[in-house]
Amino acid sequence: MQHITDFLRAHPDLRYIFTGGKGGVGKTIGAAALAYQFAQEGKRTLLASLNPVHSLTSVFGQDLSGGQIKQVQGVPNLYAVEVDASDVVARYRENIAVRVREFLKYADIPVDSKPFVDIAVTNPAFEESAMFDKMVDIMLQEGQQYDKLVFDTAAVANAIRLIGLSKIYGLWLQRMIESRKEALSLRVQLSFRKEKIMEEVKKDPMLADLIGMNERFERVKKVLIDPEKTAFFFVTLPLMLPISVVTRFIKQVTAYDIPVGGVVVNGVISREEADRARDDEYLQNKFREQANYLRIIQEQLGDLVRCYVPLYKSEIHGLDALRQAARDMFDPDQEWALALV
Numbered sequence: 001m002q003h004i005t006d007f008l009r010a011h012p013d014l015r016y017i018f019t020g021g022k023g024g025v026g027k028t029i030g031a032a033a034l035a036y037q038f039a040q041e042g043k044r045t046l047l048a049s050l051n052p053v054h055s056l057t058s059v060f061g062q063d064l065s066g067g068q069i070k071q072v073q074g075v076p077n078l079y080a081v082e083v084d085a086s087d088v089v090a091r092y093r094e095n096i097a098v099r100v101r102e103f104l105k106y107a108d109i110p111v112d113s114k115p116f117v118d119i120a121v122t123n124p125a126f127e128e129s130a131m132f133d134k135m136v137d138i139m140l141q142e143g144q145q146y147d148k149l150v151f152d153t154a155a156v157a158n159a160i161r162l163i164g165l166s167k168i169y170g171l172w173l174q175r176m177i178e179s180r181k182e183a184l185s186l187r188v189q190l191s192f193r194k195e196k197i198m199e200e201v202k203k204d205p206m207l208a209d210l211i212g213m214n215e216r217f218e219r220v221k222k223v224l225i226d227p228e229k230t231a232f233f234f235v236t237l238p239l240m241l242p243i244s245v246v247t248r249f250i251k252q253v254t255a256y257d258i259p260v261g262g263v264v265v266n267g268v269i270s271r272e273e274a275d276r277a278r279d280d281e282y283l284q285n286k287f288r289e290q291a292n293y294l295r296i297i298q299e300q301l302g303d304l305v306r307c308y309v310p311l312y313k314s315e316i317h318g319l320d321a322l323r324q325a326a327r328d329m330f331d332p333d334q335e336w337a338l339a340l341v
Helices: 004-010 027-040 056-060 086-106 114-121 126-140 156-190 194-202 205-224 240-255 271-276 281-304 319-329
Strands: 016-020 045-049 078-082 148-152 230-236 260-268 305-310
Touching: 004 260, 004 305, 016 027, 027 045, 027 056, 027 078, 027 148, 027 230, 027 260, 027 319, 045 126, 056 078, 056 319, 086 126, 126 148, 126 205, 156 205, 230 240, 240 260, 240 281, 260 281, 271 281, 281 305, 305 319
Parallel strands: 016 148, 016 230, 045 078, 045 148, 230 260, 260 305
Antiparallel strands: none
16 A cells, blocks of 8 residues: 555646545545645645535635635635636536527528527536536636645546546547538638638637637646646545445546546544444444455555545534544554554
8 A cells, every 4th residue: 555645755746636436425525635735735735626516615614615716714825716617607608609690690591599509508518518617727727826736526427527528528629620620611612702711711710719629628638647747536435335436436537548546545433433432333333344345445446545534523624623634644654444454
C-alpha cells in the first residue's frame, strides 16, 4: 500500500484532483480533507463542488453557496465554490436558440424554430454539458490563480456522464466541425457569386463557435489525461455495494483515459472503538461484518488503497471536525486498519 502522502509526494506536479464514488460514502469529506491539507502545506488551493446537491457549506460550517469563489474562513490559502451552472445553462439555451434560427434561415426553411430549440435543450445530458463547460471554465480561467484544484464530483451516475463528456464531447465537436465545413463548401459550389459567399463563409459564426469550443476542449483534455497533472481518487465504505460501485467506476474512468490516483476507505471501525463498546450489539455486528469487506477491498483494490479513515461518532461539520479527518487521512500510521484485514 502506497499511502496518500507518499503518492502525492511522488506526484508533486498534480494540479487537478477529483473525488468520486457512490452517494453517501464521504466524497465531499475526502475532497475537503485533501484541499485542507494542500492549503496547510502553503499551496493556494481551490475546492470546487460539481455536485448538484452541494455539501461544502455543511462540511465547513460556513456559507459557501451562491456560485462565487469564497475564501474559507480560518484556513489560509483555501478557497471554495459550490458551482452553479445555471448561468451556463441559460447561455446554452440562448446560444442554441440563435444557432437554430440561423440554421433554418440559412437553409431557407420557413418553420417555427421554437420546437427545435425545445428538443435541443431538453436532452438528458444538457445539464451535464453545462456543468462540464463550467468545469472547463474553472480549469482554464479561474483555476490559473491556484496551485491545486480539487473537484468534488456528484454520485457515480452524474460523474460518469460528466467525465464521459471529456471523450464524447471531443468526438461530437469534430463531427460537427466537419459537417459544417461540408455544408459551407456545398454552399460555395452552388452559388453564382462565389467570392461574396466565400467572404461570408469565412465569417460563419457557427463554425467559429465550434472551432473555439474544440480548442478549449483540447486544452482541457490534454491535462485531464495527464497522470502527472490529474488524478481521480475514489472514496468507499467497507460495505459491499460501495465497493462494487467503486470497482466498476474505476474501470469506467480508466476507459476515458482519466488517471486513477487511488482509493480512500472511509468509515472504518477501529478495534479500540469496538473494544470500548462491547455491550453494543449493533456495533459489534458491524465490526465483524466489516472484517470481511476489508478483506474484499484488499483483494480487489489493495494496490490502489491510499489510506483508511475511521468512523466518527458524529458527522463532519465545521473546521475542527474536518481538521481531525484530514489528520487521520494523512496519518502515515495505518497499522490500526491494516491489522483488521
